[in-house]
Amino acid sequence: MMADAVDPALVPHRRLSTGALLPAIGIGTFGSDHVPHEAVAEAIEYAAAVGYRHFDCASVYGNERHLGRSFERMFQNGLKREELWVTSKLWNDKHGEPEVIASCEQSLADLRLDYLDLYLVHWPFPNHHPPHCDVNERNPNAVPYIHENYMRTWRKMEELVDRGLVRHVGTSNMTIPKMKLLLRDARIRPAANEMELHPHFQQPEFFTYLRENRIEPIGYSPLGSPGRPERDRTPEDSSPIEDPVIREIAERLGSHPAAVCIQWAVQRGQTPIPFSTNHRNILANLQSVVGEPLTADDMRAIAEIDRNCRLIKGQVFLWKDNQSWEDLWDLNGEITPP
Numbered sequence: 001m002m003a004d005a006v007d008p009a010l011v012p013h014r015r016l017s018t019g020a021l022l023p024a025i026g027i028g029t030f031g032s033d034h035v036p037h038e039a040v041a042e043a044i045e046y047a048a049a050v051g052y053r054h055f056d057c058a059s060v061y062g063n064e065r066h067l068g069r070s071f072e073r074m075f076q077n078g079l080k081r082e083e084l085w086v087t088s089k090l091w092n093d094k095h096g097e098p099e100v101i102a103s104c105e106q107s108l109a110d111l112r113l114d115y116l117d118l119y120l121v122h123w124p125f126p127n128h129h130p131p132h133c134d135v136n137e138r139n140p141n142a143v144p145y146i147h148e149n150y151m152r153t154w155r156k157m158e159e160l161v162d163r164g165l166v167r168h169v170g171t172s173n174m175t176i177p178k179m180k181l182l183l184r185d186a187r188i189r190p191a192a193n194e195m196e197l198h199p200h201f202q203q204p205e206f207f208t209y210l211r212e213n214r215i216e217p218i219g220y221s222p223l224g225s226p227g228r229p230e231r232d233r234t235p236e237d238s239s240p241i242e243d244p245v246i247r248e249i250a251e252r253l254g255s256h257p258a259a260v261c262i263q264w265a266v267q268r269g270q271t272p273i274p275f276s277t278n279h280r281n282i283l284a285n286l287q288s289v290v291g292e293p294l295t296a297d298d299m300r301a302i303a304e305i306d307r308n309c310r311l312i313k314g315q316v317f318l319w320k321d322n323q324s325w326e327d328l329w330d331l332n333g334e335i336t337p338p
C-alpha cells in the first residue's frame, strides 16, 4: 500500500439483502471518448493501491480487456479476488436469450476474472447505439420497454447466478413502475440499481423505494459528470460541484466540492462511483469517505438544492419520432405506453 493510502477496512460498507458487503464507494471506468483505455486501466491500478476495492465496469465502455490486465497485476501484487467487488453490465444489443450468458462470459474473459460480484442490465431497453454517436441519432429498430422481453433477459441473468458466474444481479436506469413489475416476477431479486444520483438530481422517491425494498442504490455521475462530452450537455444542465451550498461547505471544511458530493452520497445511503484518472482526485475522493462527516445541517442544506436535473437523459434510446427524453423515465408513475 502507498503511504497516504486509505485502509479499505475503514471505508464504509453496505450490507446487501444477500448479506454480502459492498464497499460504499467505487471507481467508475467510463472514459467516454476522450480518456484512453490505457489511462483508465492505469487509474484502477492506482485506485487499488490507495485502497479502493469496488470497480464499476461495463462491456460497452470498450476497455474491459485493458482493465483485465490491471486486475491481473493487482492479484500478482498480493490482492485476493475476494477482497474486490467487480461490477460489469450487459449491453443493450445483448438482451436476447442466447446472448446474455455469452456476453457475461466475454466480460469475464476480458476482465480475467472467474466470477463477477454484480452483473447489471445496463438499460431496460434493447436499443443499441454505436459508441460516441450523436444524441439525435436514432436506431430504426428501437423498441419501448416490453416487460415480457425484459423478463426473458432477466431469467438468463438469474441463470448466471445459478451457474456461479455472478454473485448478484441488478438493474440500471430503471424507474419505479418498471422495478415494481420486476420485483413481482423475479425469482432472484436485483441486489442493486445503478442510477444517476448527485446533489442536483437526488431522485428522492425512487431512492426511498429502493431502500425500502433492500435494493442498493449505486449512484453514477456523483459529481455531475463534469467531463462528459459537449454533445451530452443541454442549456438547462447544472453542475453540483459549482453549487454555492456545496462550495461553502467545502470551504468551511477546507476540502473540495467533489469531496462534499461524495460524502453527502455515502452519508445519505447510496454508493457513489466517481470516475477519475487523476491520482490526486482518485485519492481525495476515497479519503473523503473516511474523514470528518458532514453535519446534520450540511445534509439538510444539500437536500434542499435538489433541482431534479437529470444530466444523462438517454435520448438515443427513444423509439419513435416526436418523443422527448422524459418518455424514457415514466414521469407520471406509469410505464410510457408504446
Ligand SMILES: NC(=O)c1ccc[n+]([C@@H]2O[C@H](COP(=O)([O-])OP(=O)(O)OC[C@H]3O[C@@H](n4cnc5c(N)ncnc54)[C@H](OP(=O)(O)O)[C@@H]3O)[C@@H](O)[C@H]2O)c1
Pocket (backbone or CB within 6 Å): 027, 028, 029, 030, 031, 056, 057, 122, 172, 173, 194, 195, 219, 220, 221, 222, 223, 224, 225, 226, 227, 228, 256, 258, 259, 273, 274, 275, 276, 277, 278, 280, 281, 282, 284, 285, 312
Ligand atoms: N449505469 C449507467 O448507465 C452509467 C451511466 C454513466 C456513468 N456510469 C458509471 O459511473 C461512473 C461515474 O460517472 P461519470 O464518469 O459520468 O461522472 P462523475 O464521476 O460525476 O465525474 C467524473 C469527472 O469528474 C472529474 N473528477 C473526479 N474527481 C474529481 C475531484 N476530486 N475533483 C475535481 N474533479 C474530479 C473527473 O476528471 P479527472 O479524471 O480529471 O479527475 C471526471 O472528468 C462512470 O465512470 C461509469 O462507471 C454508469
